Amino acid sequence: MNKIWLSSPHLSGHEQKYVQEAFAANWIAPLGPNVDGFERDLCTYVGAGHAAALSSGTAALHLALILLGVGNGDVVLCQSFTFAASANPIVYQGATPVFVDSELDSWNISPDALETAIKSEKAKGKNVKAVIAVHLYGMPAQMREIQEICQLHDIPLIEDAAEALGASYQGKKMGSFGLLNVLSFNGNKIITTSGGGALLSDNEAFIQKARFLATQARDNAPHYQHSEIGYNYRLSNICAGIGRGQMEVIDERVAQRRANFAFYERELSGIEGITFQPEAEGSFSNRWLSCIVVNPKLTGGITRETIRLALASQNIEARPLWKPMHLQPIFQDAPFYGKSISERLFENGLCLPSGSNLTQEELGRVTTGIKKCFI
Ligand SMILES: *Cc1c(COP(=O)(O)O)cnc(C)c1O
Secondary structure, three states, X not given: OOOEOOOOOOOOOXXXXXXXXXXHOOOOOOOOHHHHXXXXXXXXXXXXXXXXXXXXXXXXXXXXXXXXXXXOOOEEEEEOOOOHHHOHHHHHOXXXXXXXXXXXXXXXXXXXXXXXXXXXXXXXXXXXXXXXXXXXXXXXXXXXXXXXXXXXXXXOEXXXXXXXXXXXXXXXXXXXXXXXXEEXXXXXXXXXXXXXXXXXXXXXXXXXXXXXXXXXXXXOOOOOOOOOOOOEOEOOHHHHHHHHHHHOOHHHHHHHHHHHHHHHHXXXXXXXXXXXXXXXXXXXXXXXXXXXXXXXXXXXXXXXHHHHHHHHHOOEOOEEXXXXXXXXXXXXXXXXXXXXXXXXXXXXXXXXXXXXXXXXXHHHHHHHHHHHOOO
């Protein structure tokens, strides 16, 4: 039986046209017409003013923190329930990550816990420089409340929309809510450039500065002159060509991923003890990954590990939900605000195969494999 992957690249067939154009024009560099075109495509689609195409989502997060002046001794509040790349750049800048728990309506950062964290870090005399909210598995966080809290306390909001291209909240696309917004085009994301990312903002000066820093911070001089520390974070014109081909089909990809989720929900919601990542009123997830929670008290002792291992034995890849950052060895000393919501989601949650290129037969293999655990 062929392997069923969690989320594999799904090319449209149009990518090679753009890559070919780059070869024909000899634009084999981290700049060129595909980079410009990809940035335009992203701005138009997301409804953002400006975009810088970068080498990764991690690079975009790092530049976002630099642009906000995050440095030694500062505090950045970050959703705990996420991939480590959301938090690592805080440490690159010598700042302290402070982690915030999730809420159950979206599985993303809890507005209540965020408010408590801001007040208590400020009371400790900390300089709270930014908030990083994540839209996990493509599910929008509660942006209205989060924006209000950030405005009230005058703290800039960074949206980590790495998993959420194509998702929207109250009719507005994810990646357009923060002062600075991050996308990723890694190989397993909803669209891919093989590896890549972008920083989006309505503030043109931020994006110009991001491009400057991402190309080694060269001053305007005929020789190489530097007044600031620079980075090599730009996206290659070849990779950007792949991105342009992918942007032609982004809405189809979202529809396919949502159809996967609908299929799983239809097939599995009859099983006592299996629930799904909820989609609140006004939220539209891209369903990058379809996620379930398995409650062993209701399944007669069947855990998410029972299911994961049963699927693995049938050559089907499924994966536990993200392990929260406040439980990671590297962040064990970082402050944490909240209860144990993300911890419980991690203990009982499972991501099912979710690629937009899965066949109906493959999806059926997954649900049959799960149902067998309950016979
Ligand atoms: C993938 C991902 C990133 C990092 O993106 P890369 O392009 O892999 O550097 C950041 N945050 C989240 C939530 C992600 O899933």
